[in-house]
Amino acid sequence: MKDMVQFGLQIRQLRKMNHFTLRELGERSGVSYSFINSIENNRFNPSRETVIALADALNSADKDELLLLAGFAPTDEESLDAPSGPGVSDIDDPEVSLFFKDFQSAPKERRDEMLRFWHFIKEQQINRTPDSEQ
Structure with a gap:
C-alpha cells in the first residue's frame, strides 16, 4: 500500500541512523540531495529505481519494505532467475x-x-x- 508520508519519514530515519547528511546519501545513492530532501518532506514521489538506489545506499534498509511503502511491488529474485524467453x-x-x-x-x-x-x-x-x- 502506498504511504508516501511514512516512506519519507522512513528514509529520513534511516539516513540519520547511518549518520548521513542529505549530500552524503545523495553521493552514495546517485540521487540528488535536493530530491532526497523533497522525498523526506513529501513533496515528490520517487520512481522505483530511486527507491532501490536509496535502499542500496542505506545500510540496514529493507528494500522490499521501502518499495511497498512507495507503492511498488517488492523485488522478486525468482523472476530474475527465470529462463529467458x-x-x-x-x-x-x-x-x-x-x-x-x-x-x-x-x-x-x-x-x-x-x-x-x-x-x-x-x-x-x-x-x-x-x-x-x-
Missing part, C-alpha cells in the same frame, strides 16, 4: 506491451486479480461456439 520488448502491439509492463510492475494482489480475469477470458473462449457473438 520472449520479453515485453518482443511484442509488436503497443497496447499489449503496456499491459504486460503494467502486469510486471503491479503488486502481487493486482497480478493475481489480472490472472483470474485472464483465466476467465480463456475459459469463455474455450466454451464459445463458432456462431456465438463475442
Whole structure:
C-alpha cells in the first residue's frame, strides 16, 4: 500500500541512523540531495529505481519494505532467475506491451486479480461456439 508520508519519514530515519547528511546519501545513492530532501518532506514521489538506489545506499534498509511503502511491488529474485524467453520488448502491439509492463510492475494482489480475469477470458473462449457473438 502506498504511504508516501511514512516512506519519507522512513528514509529520513534511516539516513540519520547511518549518520548521513542529505549530500552524503545523495553521493552514495546517485540521487540528488535536493530530491532526497523533497522525498523526506513529501513533496515528490520517487520512481522505483530511486527507491532501490536509496535502499542500496542505506545500510540496514529493507528494500522490499521501502518499495511497498512507495507503492511498488517488492523485488522478486525468482523472476530474475527465470529462463529467458520472449520479453515485453518482443511484442509488436503497443497496447499489449503496456499491459504486460503494467502486469510486471503491479503488486502481487493486482497480478493475481489480472490472472483470474485472464483465466476467465480463456475459459469463455474455450466454451464459445463458432456462431456465438463475442
